[in-house]
Amino acid sequence: MSIFDYLERYNYEQVVFCQDRDAGLRAVIAIHDTTLGPALGGTRMWTYATEEDAIEDALRLARGMTYKAAIAGLQVGGGKGVIIGDPKKDKSEALFRAYGRYIQSLNGRYITAEDVGTTEEDMDHILMETRYVTGVSPVFGSGGTPSPMTGYGVYKGMKAAAKFAFGDDSLRDRVIAVQGAGSVAYALCQYLHQEGAHIIVTDIYQPHVDRMIENWGVEAVPPDHIYDVDCDIFSPNALGAVVNDQTIDRLKCKVIAGAANNQLQDEIHGEILMKKGIFYAPDYVINAGGLIHVADELYGYNRTRVMQKIERIYDNISRVFQIAEQEQIPSSIAADRLAEQRIQALGRVKSTYLQQERSVLSFDRR
Ligand SMILES: NC(=O)C1=CN([C@@H]2O[C@H](COP(=O)(O)OP(=O)(O)OC[C@H]3O[C@@H](n4cnc5c(N)ncnc54)[C@H](O)[C@@H]3O)[C@@H](O)[C@H]2O)C=CC1
Ligand SMILES: O=C(O)CCC(=O)C(=O)O
Structure with a gap:
């Protein structure tokens, strides 16, 4: 199936490809649905066999996050990031900061966290570039590892x-x-x-x-x-x-x-x-x-x-x-x-125009 057919089938909003040659970054951020709020979901670092596998993983995981947040009664939508690489060998401060800058460029549409292959320390590096990150060290206001x-x-x-x-x-x-x-x-x-x-x-x-x-x-x-x-x-x-x-x-x-x-x-x-x-x-x-x-x-x-x-x-x-x-x-x-059902019901409520939409993004950790 072509990527656009897949996006259309499950109604994805956005897919972002992130590349930084010097930092060795190749990453995909998938945003599935932001009806309930900014897309929140962890970033996975994995040695994917092919680029297609990485894209598919990001897409499937992002959609799962939309549903997870909806049933848990949260005020966030669904998204996920994947970084292509070996978490045991390919990590560096530069890599996560380069990735953090891409997250910042989305201006709050996507907020990241840890997932398989990433840690609190990696999130702290992302925090140096953007506030749109959770799962950071407790000194920055988190509750510790999830x-x-x-x-x-x-x-x-x-x-x-x-x-x-x-x-x-x-x-x-x-x-x-x-x-x-x-x-x-x-x-x-x-x-x-x-x-x-x-x-x-x-x-x-x-x-x-x-x-x-x-x-x-x-x-x-x-x-x-x-x-x-x-x-x-x-x-x-x-x-x-x-x-x-x-x-x-x-x-x-x-x-x-x-x-x-x-x-x-x-x-x-x-x-x-x-x-x-x-x-x-x-x-x-x-x-x-x-x-x-x-x-x-x-x-x-x-x-x-x-x-x-x-x-x-x-x-x-x-x-x-x-x-x-x-x-x-x-x-x-x-x-x-x-x-x-929850997404649809709240989507209708949110269609009423408000001059200043109240958002969970009023937080600031720095
Ligand atoms: N950490 C979290 O808060 C959350 C984790 N998850 C999911 O739960 C799962 C576990 O997460 P974590 O415990 O954080 O990961 P982890 O990386 O700490 O543990 C995963 C374990 O699975 C083992 N493993 C890998 N392939 C295996 C195989 N073929 N057979 C048997 N064991 C194998 C690994 O060696 C490792 O010990 C992941 O799928 C993750 O996406 C979902 C929601 C939240
Ligand atoms: O557990 C986390 O770090 C964030 C949530 C997440 O990405 C997940 O539930 O898969």
Whole structure:
């Protein structure tokens, strides 16, 4: 499909290509929808096999952010950035400052944050060039790294999904297969361990697995075996597109609930899960904790307010499953409808002319 056909199909607003030869920057910023407010979403740094892969990733992730913000009840829209490069080798202050200048040129239409491959320190470099960045160091007014908040939200959403699937939201003695043992999974497993779940974990990076074995005595399996594990809940916390034609028939779980963005390879996989009787907690509903956390910086970070909003993920997941059950549609479609309803309703409200539109962008951290 041509890029413009793709943009038209999902109604994207803008795609920006950023290049700086001296700094070694090649990046794409995708802005999907700004009806609810400025597009907010992290920047991923990754060794993409092709430029097309990078563009596609930015586009898919940006759209997910629109829906994530809408269901979480936030006053921001959806966007995402990707930087092409190896986060272990290609980072420099110059690279992130060059990128920050492109963000500044968008004048608040896009606000960035951390994502896979980027850190608080990288956001601090971006902050030297633009105030349109969150997930910075706490000394600049953030609440610190978002992963623990995402992990907590996934835990809450998983309990809501368990209630629907098993009639009880306790995770005690539930067998939970966790794919990825990185920062979100670590926070999630801390709650699961406290509640007495049986955790089976995998990661391609052995030190992350070892950390969980040492702390909580979890069981570990090789990366590809995670799809075959006999479990109640499968929790993807590593990559996108893990629910696909190759894996779907191998899954033995009753619930899928994890942090990874874009877990379904295609829309059809949501339908297949429904037919197989697997309760899928839509990724952008359950993993909104990090977004809620970074978005709060725009108001002057307040942890109590953030926790209150993250607690609502339980209700949001329950609501999605209720709609799916009532209308006999996949939970992924139910979530899309819920998000689209809010965007449409507020789009109409916003069409009334105001001389000075009130905006979250009244914040200034410097
Ligand atoms: N950090 C956050 O606040 C948020 C993260 N997410 C998503 O959650 C997922 C996890 O994020 P983080 O924990 O921050 O990332 P991370 O980079 O700390 O952890 C990811 C882990 O997955 C492992 N991994 C990669 N490929 C794998 C494979 N094939 N099999 C098993 N393990 C594999 C990595 O070795 C790493 O340990 C990502 O998809 C991210 O986009 C979504 C919302 C917010
Ligand atoms: O968690 C973050 O750093 C920001 C939110 C985001 O980019 C995401 O939820 O994917």
